[in-house]
Amino acid sequence: MSPARINWREVFARFGLVMALVALVAILSLLSDRFLTPSNVVNVLRQISINAIIACGMTVVIIGRGIDLSVGSLLALTGVVGAGLAVGGLPAGFAILAALALGTALGTFNGLFVAYAGIAPFIVTLAGLTIFRGAALAYTDGRPITGLPPLFLTLGSGTFLGLPAPIWLMLAFLLVTHVILRFTALGRAVYAIGGNEEAARLSGIPVRRVKAFTFAYSGLAAALAAMVLNGRLNSAQPSAGVMFELDAIAAVVVGGTSLFGGRGGVFGTLVGALIIGVINNGMNLLNVPSFYQQIVKGGVILAALLIERIVATRRT
Amino acid sequence: MRHLVRVLAVGVALTLASSTVAQTIGLSLSTLDNPFFVTLRDGAQQAAADLGLELLVTDARDSVSTQVNDIEDLIQRGVQVLIINPTDSAAVVPVVMAANAAGIPVIAVDRGIDGGTIAYFIASDNVAGGASAAEFICEQLGGTGPVVELEGIAGTSAARERGLGFNTFMRESCPGITIVARQTANFNRAEGLSVMENILVAQAQIAAVFAHNDEMALGALEAIEASGRDILVVGFDATDDAVAAVQAGRMAATVAQLPAMLGAQAVEAAAEIIASGAPAETVTVAVGLQLVTE
Numbered sequence: 001m002s003p004a005r006i007n008w009r010e011v012f013a014r015f016g017l018v019m020a021l022v023a024l025v026a027i028l029s030l031l032s033d034r035f036l037t038p039s040n041v042v043n044v045l046r047q048i049s050i051n052a053i054i055a056c057g058m059t060v061v062i063i064g065r066g067i068d069l070s071v072g073s074l075l076a077l078t079g080v081v082g083a084g085l086a087v088g089g090l091p092a093g094f095a096i097l098a099a100l101a102l103g104t105a106l107g108t109f110n111g112l113f114v115a116y117a118g119i120a121p122f123i124v125t126l127a128g129l130t131i132f133r134g135a136a137l138a139y140t141d142g143r144p145i146t147g148l149p150p151l152f153l154t155l156g157s158g159t160f161l162g163l164p165a166p167i168w169l170m171l172a173f174l175l176v177t178h179v180i181l182r183f184t185a186l187g188r189a190v191y192a193i194g195g196n197e198e199a200a201r202l203s204g205i206p207v208r209r210v211k212a213f214t215f216a217y218s219g220l221a222a223a224l225a226a227m228v229l230n231g232r233l234n235s236a237q238p239s240a241g242v243m244f245e246l247d248a249i250a251a252v253v254v255g256g257t258s259l260f261g262g263r264g265g266v267f268g269t270l271v272g273a274l275i276i277g278v279i280n281n282g283m284n285l286l287n288v289p290s291f292y293q294q295i296v297k298g299g300v301i302l303a304a305l306l307i308e309r310i311v312a313t314r315r316t
Numbered sequence: 317m318r319h320l321v322r323v324l325a326v327g328v329a330l331t332l333a334s335s336t337v338a339q340t341i342g343l344s345l346s347t348l349d350n351p352f353f354v355t356l357r358d359g360a361q362q363a364a365a366d367l368g369l370e371l372l373v374t375d376a377r378d379s380v381s382t383q384v385n386d387i388e389d390l391i392q393r394g395v396q397v398l399i400i401n402p403t404d405s406a407a408v409v410p411v412v413m414a415a416n417a418a419g420i421p422v423i424a425v426d427r428g429i430d431g432g433t434i435a436y437f438i439a440s441d442n443v444a445g446g447a448s449a450a451e452f453i454c455e456q457l458g459g460t461g462p463v464v465e466l467e468g469i470a471g472t473s474a475a476r477e478r479g480l481g482f483n484t485f486m487r488e489s490c491p492g493i494t495i496v497a498r499q500t501a502n503f504n505r506a507e508g509l510s511v512m513e514n515i516l517v518a519q520a521q522i523a524a525v526f527a528h529n530d531e532m533a534l535g536a537l538e539a540i541e542a543s544g545r546d547i548l549v550v551g552f553d554a555t556d557d558a559v560a561a562v563q564a565g566r567m568a569a570t571v572a573q574l575p576a577m578l579g580a581q582a583v584e585a586a587a588e589i590i591a592s593g594a595p596a597e598t599v600t601v602a603v604g605l606q607l608v609t610e
Contacts, residue, residue, distance in 0.1 A: 032518065034517055034518050037517070039517065040517045043513055043514070043517055046513075047510045047513065047514075050506075143556070144505070144557060146557060146560075157542060229506060232506070232509060232538070233505055233506060233509060233534075233535060233538060234538055235505070235534075235557070237505055237506075237531075239504070240505075240506060241506075242504075280510070280514070281514050281517075284497075284499055284511055284514030284515055284518065285514060285517060285518040286518075287496075287497050287498065287499065287518070289498070290467055290470045290498075290499060290500035291470055293500070294470075
């Protein structure tokens, strides 16, 4: 092998997922001339922003070998509480901060049960899923909250340097999450715990505190996503976010983060969210009948995972 | 204490009622906290007064166990027909069977009942509602133009029936309309927004949108207003938010159920049973709907 030759195996291993996305984009732009237009690219990015923000938090939890099923309900609860406080007269900025604090607190609540009571994350957050949904319905009496102040709308529909605010928020949160995971002791501790909890404990990592942090961070992410959704819908629904946990987990896993912890990162998650968003957008553009959409979506996710798995097996 | 007051109240009511000779019907409502059911009761009371029937009304305040007690009280009272608006379609089955055993025919209103013998089922006609939305859009567009349909959760009866009424009308009575996109947004406002955004990208020409419920219509409305395009939006259910949007001129129309008609039709069915006996099989009565445009 001459040194100048490109090692395709290596290229596939590193960029297999991005190539799956590129292939999907290429196919869709052949099928619809409206797909690869600047306005639709912005449209897709704006649509994935909510899932991508939730999935950033989910990535941190999953790298630490947890799972958070409560994010959809947590989004609904923080969304209606933030909106309710603002409509009730609290200045919008404080209402938004209160919602973010509530999300972090509820995530911490999940985290404490997982880390200190030693209950499986699946069970704790499944309980959270029903508790937070019930609380959101009770708080609003089942009705949407409307008449939000302008600051809320700015988060959902404002623009900055030509791009919608949700895209900026997504990119900022992605970057913050990336920095925490890769460049702080806390982030390295999350990877260490996900890789081997016992080894992490023996090397002096405060395992419980770090675990609780991952859930708190996921709660913050869901609350931030709730603020974006409120702004996009100009209202807050207690029924918002049903099944969002599955889209977020799909984005994380399609994005190459291992469900067994210790491996992965948020840029893969962004690509995963893009793949899911592009599929949804493409099916709407092509007017695929609703019964078939679910089949296509599931099939494409399976195919992406299969490609990833084949590449990963070759790598080792 | 509250229970005692209730028992006394029912007792007094029953004593007073039994002193009259009128035929008696029982109406067990799921709740009177919701204006929809208050209007349903008013319609039933009006019909009963017109027909010279006595109507005993109970309010379960959305509690299954209260409703079971209410119905048992009505059976004890010896009503000739029971009209039940169940809090839960499954939970009332045992007490419906008790009514059947006591020889009292049962009518279900607004929500179905999962078992026992039901003489009539009175509910809103979603097919007719879909058709009236289609007729309205057809008229507003002058019989021609590209239209988008936002469907409800695939496989639910509401989505199927509303879509059926809408599409049958368009196909048979308004052939100039083309349905350029037909996509599900799962009865959800957030999905209504994103699906509509995608359809706006795909379709350069859209004259109107019909959504199978108001939540999707309101989501689509946000997408349309953000795009700056001028598109007629018609929803379904007449929720408070949607009626406000119609009044503000943002939404063109929403299809409303007629709760007073539901109540009146139920009492008329009860009168039918008293006059000529219960039908051999459940008869479904579909009550029309009304378009709210201002």
